[in-house]
Amino acid sequence: MAIDMNKYEDREHYDPFRFREWPRNDEHWQRIQERKKQLDTLTVDIIEGALEWAIDEGEAVVERMARGSIIREQHDYRASFNTVDCNSVTHVSWAATADPIRNCYELEDIRPGDVFIYNDVYASLGTIGHLPDYCAVIPVFSDGRIIGFSQIFGHCTDVGGRVVGSWPLSSTSIFEDGTMCPPIKLYDQGKLNEEAYRIILRNSRFPDELRGDIDAFISCARLIERQVLELCERYDTDTVEAAFYEIMDRCEKTVLEKALPQIPDGEFVGEDFIENDGVDRDKPVKIKLTIRKDSERMIVDFEGTDPQTKGPVNWPMDGRHFSKWLGAFIKGYAPGLVINDGFTNAFKCMLPPKTVLSARFPAPSSDRMTSMLIMINAFTAAMAKATKGNAVAAMQNIQLYAIFGETDKGEPFLYREIFGAGSGARPYEDGTDMVDLVPNSRNLPAEFIEQRYPIIVERVGAFIDSGGPGKYRGGLGYLKDIRTLVDGTFSPVAYRTEFACFGVNGGKSGKPGVCWINPGTPQEKKIIHSHEAVPVKAGDIIRITTPGGGGWGDPLERDPERVRLDVQRCIVSIESAKDDYGVVLQKVDNPRRVYEVNESATKQQREEISRNREPLKLIDRGERVNQLIKEGKISVSDFDMPAYVYENASL
């Protein structure tokens, strides 16, 4: 069966894969293509290595120079190098390509010394998703022509708008999200436009941080530019430019020859839900996709995804952008694969218009993070079907919590931290405890938090029993207790407070992550969903828990020794060991072991659970989602789909 690609040309039903293209037909193109054919592998290796190194070095500059903690500690920024036709050559390439620059400026109006910046989502041609992401782009000139652009985006602390931190959770228009800067020349042939900068900075609550961050981006882009020019000197411009295209071709070839053949041909549906859009609080938002796979390509069709929302969970990008985002999750089929724009020739996301993933101006998008994460899980669910259960379980490894107010000296502060969670179990290993999805992102050291904010970090650790039970257990979420020393406002941006990370092939769902104020006291208050502003008083303890990953495979097949160790280490309770895993433990007088497995009781317990339980599901979505499905409030295609049974239980 070959995929019918014609239907995706129908603009009434599908948005274009890429909003705009600049096919090359310039005087150099013929020559570069000829040169590409003559390149030796080692030269391409060296250029590829040097480019990747340039990106790493450039990012290291940002890490040292930036002022905002989201950039500095949490690594929420990416640099890349783009060709003159705006294709990304390097590895961290899912966002902020040079497209909006070409869209707004003719090539002849782009000159050496220009530095472009922008954060305008709807003028970005689908390359950035929310306003705090500022981008800087520098044209790279060699032999008198533009051979590409070095660019970087990063998440700045505050770009104005309705709330501190520019992450409103109930805005209904992008104008509430923050101040928009369309693509402009911040530097025109080396000359800074001070007045434009003043306007931008005037609209931030933390102008010094914003300036520090943007300056850091520019230094990074300049460093990458310098490294690319050094390459042009060492080889010659044509060779370097030809190598860009060869590097992208290699990626496409690896995907076609190594990764895609491992995925069966056919159609596979996957779904997952955003708890709500922040405005219609009772209405889950569905992301639905269908993987279509034939021998030549893989299409991910988002037909069936809910329309754009009133609240700010919209993620208005193009299919090309989404392709690179999801590409990271088939990388496992070709270890070491670097996803650049070459990938998008073999793997394409197609979006119907005006969905939550293809919203139109001026839909708000500040909280599009939830769409980004739920989309991955919808894709995972489809992959679980394609691979007969051999796919990773669900995970939700980014959430964000903030406390803001004034210090006792009257200075405003914003403590904001991105938290990881448990990753999904794999068909061969447990999920990982407390990790972030973004590579190199880091939590904030307590010793940093306490230096900078009126906060005491009383506890940081694992959320016991949060990992979904399974033959392989889901990773554990966080449990963090913080005490505020001043009156202030707490704002949880929490994505799975009711809808658990689903388990796969008999594995159970993980525990959702909720927050409490003053847990264990008579004033205890439980907080589900995201909130812009929860008032807190000096001395309050705020407990944050983040969701555990889904489990994989039948929990009764888990090695009892691993269950024993989890219990001894206090990350799984003795009750869960018995009820979920059917493992009965008894205390022993040995400080090194504490418990031993009672083998006969375990055998009996496992037999009993096995006799009385419902059939294991391929996708176990947890209590709350199942309840809503039963009530008819939401629907999925796989509610009754049974887990695959493998004769040889150890895969």
Next chain:
Amino acid sequence: MSWRIGIDIGGTFTDVVAFNEETGSRKALKVRSTPKNPSESFLNGIESLGDMGIDSSNISMVMHGTTVATNAILESKYSEMGLIVTDGYREMLECARQTVPGDFGDIVTWIKPPRVVPLDLVREIPGRLDYKGEEIRPLDEEAVRKVAREFKQMGIEAIAVSLINSYRNPSQEERVREIVKEEHPTCYVSISTDVIREYREYERTVSTCLNTGLMPSLSSYVEKLTDQLENTRNKTRFYIMQSSGGLTDSETIKRQPISAVLSGPAAGVVSAAALAKSSKYSNLITLDMGGTSTDICLIENGEPKMLTEGQIDVYNIKTPMVDMTTVGAGGGSIAWLTAGNSLKVGPESAGSDPGPACYGFGGVQPTITDAHLVLGRIPTSLADGNVMLNPEAARKVIAENIAIPLNLSVEEAAEGIIQIGTENIARGINLVSISRGQDPRMYALYPFGGAGGLHACRSADVLKIKRVIVPLLPGLTSAEGLLLTDIRADEVITDVQREDNLDIEKLQSEFKIVSEKSKKYLNNEGFANENVKIQLFMDFRYWGQAFELRVPVDLPANAQISEEIIRDTIKKFHSSHLERYGYSYENKELVEVVNIGATGIGLLNRLQQNNYNTSSRNLEDALVGKNNMYVTTKGKSGYYPVPVYDRYKIPINQPFKGPAIIKQFDSTFVMEPEWTAYVDSLGYIICEKDGGNEDGN
């Protein structure tokens, strides 16, 4: 008569170089390493010097490079330890920094390596400091006692202590150490503020744990050596190489074994850099291949790259070190097959005990050395006949473990082992060059260590490097490096002050303390004031930034630290920040002083490089025989008789062609086909392909 001795213990051999301080004469020897008890080979080395006429009573100074710490970390063979943390932080090592390494999406496949202390050996104790170092809650001393007793009962002999905010005030940690010592006197205890007095609890804790885990083995090791040296009549001074390339005394290493993580490899780099400076080939990539691993370092214009923190195995360690990459490919690296029958080499090593099968010490797994022997690439006797090799044993293990399961001939299997080992090394060279935007073809490869010469031309061929330079004593390069550096004492006080509120008097007294401490240290080590150099420095950061930059303080002779000098140093911080990161916030942002420090250097007189002489006039004089070597050339493979030359009899400036085997006391160099070499007037072998590198390096 006084001799200065450099002893470098590698995984396979222990190298000893002796340097006569009066006459400048040099002697060298090698003994077999004894990894299970490394001090044994150290003492064997000293004793063997006696056989060469150097009595231990004539030894004035012993400089030592050791891989004991490195290997313990790489092989996770540090001592089991308990960890004591602040209440609420039990899972600190589990959370780590929530970081998944690698690229976006790797969260799906990444498997977290085991933590340095498993969760069941972490204990919490009540007691809490705030960020100013003031006590919010007092230390629960009874709880500490209970934990100490529990660890004692469990048989734990090393305990790490890392408490929140202790970097501001070490008193709680010091008290914990006291109590633990009372309850469990034999236990090694290391507190985080002794290891690094800097904020960021996770990083400080990991370094403290590794330090603790290394203490038992390093302490007993160092004590054995010092005991033995004290038995000599003279007071022999004893120094150990640190990862930074400077030497320090044994007490420091006992407290801070973590500063010796790159002790051995750093000595090799110091030596290569020194030799590179004295030759016209100043851009080198070092290839230090020993029994267990290969260390690779890029030397640009005679200077190795340095780091203030580095990665050892999966751990980030905050201690100054030379910037090198280590690849698990050494002469003793074991060849093995995966479940899918794909051939792998390393990182497990047979070391020297049992060593490769051909050594006949009980090795039963095939190693890189066995493969070389089978293919006739090394002679059957090493180290002047001290080590005899058994080719039949090598054939047998390769046949049984690799060739038969893969249905290959023994030669094909051995050739595969060497190729895969070479690829591993080439990847390491990539990491220090291509990955950092440097073209390795602009560098000469500089092989040393016992096995560097076996893979140098092969690795060069993979990367199209056209020149290989072999030093005079490749197997003793690290031991020589020990004699080419100075004694170094770093003293640091952490005192965070913002520039708008500087306490100059306090800074003055702190500078006085650190410089006097390091000076006194060097005086005690026997350095007269004229041989002591003190360099003051300050670490600064912009307020709100997380990274410090070290700036030297220029203090004119006999001048005092003044406000003016400190303001000048802050200016220098702005300019070096600009130079390093491309921007500065001068007049925009406040600067914070973080550390005040002094580096004391005790200057030693150096080894002089003598002119190289050889009596030979003809290449034939150097020919000691022919080896049947397995050679692949123009697509054909087979055994060919290949000339074996004695390194020291090869005449100067007479080119000769590969394939050839060049044999010397401490190592073997294999020249592959299509390479040409000559020995230059300093004794280096300059080996080139297609006329050498294009840049004329």
